[in-house]
Amino acid sequence: MNLEDLSSVSALQALSKLLSSPEEEEDDLDQVSYPSSAVGALSPGNIGPAKKEESKVNPPNHTENRKDIWDPEEVPEGLEFDDMWDPREQPEYDIIFKQQVGAEDVFLGMTRKDPSTACCEDLLVKIKLPGTKTSDVALDIHEKILDLRTPKHKLLLHLPHPVDSKTGKASFITETETLEVVLTMKREFDFINFF
Structure with a gap:
């Protein structure tokens, strides 16, 4: 053949x-x-049997006669804070990952930490706010969003990892006119993040 x-x-x-x-x-x-x-x-x-037309089934959580244009799950998180018509400028910012290390980590390597971001516990967000007073800063932290408002600046920052919004610390450094926000990340427990 x-x-x-x-x-x-x-x-x-x-x-x-x-x-x-x-x-x-x-x-x-x-x-x-x-x-x-x-x-x-x-x-x-x-090849094979003829395929029959599959009927489309509505998901169980949707009702047919709703007047909503979209579901709440379809709206990206943090969109309620964003105002695209706001004329204030976005300040410069840096996101820095921090990890807590001791002598047992640096010299002995006992906790298996390495310099990667997988071993970091905190996020440090440095935001440059020239010409701003401490009393003018309005800061709102959510699990995945940092929302900062001043008379001259507006920053809506989607954070790279979920954070604990209740344990954050913020300090304004007047010499450099920089706001530093330290946020503890919510991490899954694994062989590195076991505490």
Whole structure:
């Protein structure tokens, strides 16, 4: 048997009959047989039983007569804080990962910490706010969002990791006019973050 015999229409139909079950063979009688000149119309998708149209089922949490344009799950987190028409400028900022290390980590390597961000516990966000007083700063921290407002600046920052919004610390350094916010990350317990 050569390769040309395997690619003929009759060979594909015979292969289809071998792969189909006896119940499906009864359904095959309703199918249209392909003429021998329709070799170009056949593809691997034609092997096996005919596919029936699947009915689309609405997810159980959706109601059909809702007037909402989208579901709350479809709206990105933090969009309620964003105001694209706000003319205030976005300040410069840096996100720095911090980890707490001791002598047992640096010299002995007892806790298996390395310099990667996977071993970091805290996020340090440095925000440069030139011409701003401490009393003008409004800071709001959520699990994945940092929202900062001053009379001259606006910053809506999506954080790279979820943080504990209740244990953060902020300090304003007047010499450099920089706000430093330290946030503890919520990390999954693994062999590195076991505390």
